Each structure stands twice: as C-alpha cells, then as structure tokens.
Amino acid sequence: MEVILNLPYEVKVIGASFTFFSVTCLYCSNFFFKDFQSYKNASEKTRKNWNVRFASTVHAVVMAIMTSVILINNLEFSHTNPIWGKPxxxxxxxxxxxxxxxxxxxxxxxxxxxxxxxxxxxxxxHVASVVVATSVLKYEYIYFITILRAWSECSTPFIHIRWFMMKSDMLDNKWYLWNGIAVTVLFFICRILIMPYLYVTNYLFYDQVKTLGYLQLLIVMGMAMDYLNLTWFYKILSILFAYIKNPKRE
Structure with a gap:
C-alpha cells in the first residue's frame, strides 16, 4: 500500500482510470443491459462489442465534461501560451x-x-494517442492543444448510440435520423473544425515549437490522427446521406 501511495500522481490516476473502465466494460455493461431484449438475444461477439462501446460511451461523457470545463475556463491559453501553458x-x-x-x-x-x-x-x-499524451505529461508541453484534441470525444456517445439503435432494430425510429445528424454536426465541430486552429497555432508559435527538438515529431502524429478523422467524417457523411435517401438500405 505504501508503494502505491508513493507513486506519482499521474500514475495513480492512470491506474485508477484503467481499473474503472475495465470494470465498466467487463461487469457494469452486463449489469445494466442484462434485461434488455436486444442485448440478451445478441451473440457473444455482439455482447462483447456492446460492453466495449458502453465503456467508451462512459469515458466520452467524462472527457466531454472535463475538457469542456478546462477549455471554457482557460480560453486565454488558445492565443497567449498554447505550447507551454498548463491549464x-x-x-x-x-x-x-x-x-x-x-x-x-x-x-x-x-x-x-x-x-x-x-x-x-x-x-x-490508440498507440499514437497514448504516446503523445504520455509525452505531454512527461515534458509538460502542449497541454492546451492536447485537451482540445481530447474534446473531440464529445461526438463519441452519439456514434455508439447509433450502433446501439442499429442492433436494437430501431432504424425506422425518428431519433435514429436525429442522432445521425447530431453525430455529423458534433464530429465536424469537435474534430474537423479545430484543424485549422491547430496548424495555424504551430505556425504562429513556431519559435516555441522548434525548441522542442525531436519532440516536434510527436506533433506530426496529430497529422495521422487528422487523416483518420477526415476518413471517418467522409464515412459518416456517406452513411447519413445514404440513410436519408433510402432508410431501408442501411
């Protein structure tokens, strides 16, 4: 116990987070949905996927709240000190x-x-996200930018709600369409719309960025994540337009 108490604060929070979401995935999901007809009738593979998505939804809600509060209370860092500022x-x-x-x-x-x-x-x-986030904690830089990227989790609950509704045969429900619209709008705002700011910031504060040395390569990883987000957004738009055109085909 003394060894655990003497661990760095960040390590203790990481461990607690890992444990909490593991329990949420492996036990809590089954507890909450065990009487849900679509969950009971699903295959083992689908139920496992359901459990993972439930944990992801809980995490996304937690991240959406925490990052939104930080961003609202520290907007000055967006233009004064986005590289070394520590909200x-x-x-x-x-x-x-x-x-x-x-x-x-x-x-x-x-x-x-x-x-x-x-x-x-x-x-x-996931590996890219962990590498970048761990480097942020170790070298204490780009906190604001990292929080802004984590804010993208605001769109995740609606992505999973869409999947839950599909598995529950609710494609004809009007809320399925509205959820699809919410996914598209939030994904665009939280993941696509912030891209220009991120790249303009790197340009405007390049004098600070270049002092990071080889750590600049970690910022490049953000470009790979942006590529994935653009790919996913294209798929989201395609699915939404296809559903609007012919709801029965999706």
Whole structure:
C-alpha cells in the first residue's frame, strides 16, 4: 500500500482510470443491459462489442465534461501560451484519458479482436494517442492543444448510440435520423473544425515549437490522427446521406 501511495500522481490516476473502465466494460455493461431484449438475444461477439462501446460511451461523457470545463475556463491559453501553458485540471484529465486508452487498447486487441484489417486503425490511433499524451505529461508541453484534441470525444456517445439503435432494430425510429445528424454536426465541430486552429497555432508559435527538438515529431502524429478523422467524417457523411435517401438500405 505504501508503494502505491508513493507513486506519482499521474500514475495513480492512470491506474485508477484503467481499473474503472475495465470494470465498466467487463461487469457494469452486463449489469445494466442484462434485461434488455436486444442485448440478451445478441451473440457473444455482439455482447462483447456492446460492453466495449458502453465503456467508451462512459469515458466520452467524462472527457466531454472535463475538457469542456478546462477549455471554457482557460480560453486565454488558445492565443497567449498554447505550447507551454498548463491549464488547471489538465494533468488529471490527460491521465484519465491515458488510462482509458490503455484499457480500450487491451480490449480491442484481446477481448473483441476481429483481425488486423478491422483492428489495426484503432490500434494505431490508440498507440499514437497514448504516446503523445504520455509525452505531454512527461515534458509538460502542449497541454492546451492536447485537451482540445481530447474534446473531440464529445461526438463519441452519439456514434455508439447509433450502433446501439442499429442492433436494437430501431432504424425506422425518428431519433435514429436525429442522432445521425447530431453525430455529423458534433464530429465536424469537435474534430474537423479545430484543424485549422491547430496548424495555424504551430505556425504562429513556431519559435516555441522548434525548441522542442525531436519532440516536434510527436506533433506530426496529430497529422495521422487528422487523416483518420477526415476518413471517418467522409464515412459518416456517406452513411447519413445514404440513410436519408433510402432508410431501408442501411
């Protein structure tokens, strides 16, 4: 116990986050949905996927609240010190984020592994996120930018709600369409619309960025994440327009 208490604050939060979301995935999801007809009738593979998505939804709600509060209370960092500024609560938020990413990485690579073709993009995304977030905590830089990127989780609950509704045969429900619109709007605002700011900031504050040395390469990882987000947004738009055109085909 003394060893645990003497661990760095960030490590304790990461461990607590990993444990919490592991329990949420493996036990809480089944507890909440065990009497839900679509969950009971689903295959074991689908129920596992359901459990992972439930944990992801809980994490996304937590991240949406924590990052929104930080961004609202520290907007001055967006134009005064986005590279070295350290908003209050950023360390805790990023540590929670890392803990969840490690938990989800474990789940998608073992618990619901579906092969490299399906799992590789998620693994690349998670590994890149953990590497960048861990470097932020270690070298204490780009806190504001990292929180802004984590704010993208605001769109995640609606992505999972769409999947839950599909598995519950609710494609004809009007809320399925409205949820699809919400996914598209939030994904655009939280993941696509912030891209110009991120790249303009790197340009305007390049004098500070270049002092990071080889750590500048970690910022480049953000470009890979942006590519994935653009790809996913294209798919979201395609699905939405296809559904509007012919709801029965999706």
């Amino acid at each position: 209050y609560g950023a360390v805790t938020t990023i540590s929670v984020f890392i803990g969840y990413m490690l938990e989800d990485l474990l789940m998608i690579s073992t618990y619901i592994w579906c092969g490299w073709k399906t799992g590789l993009p998620d693994i690349v995304h």
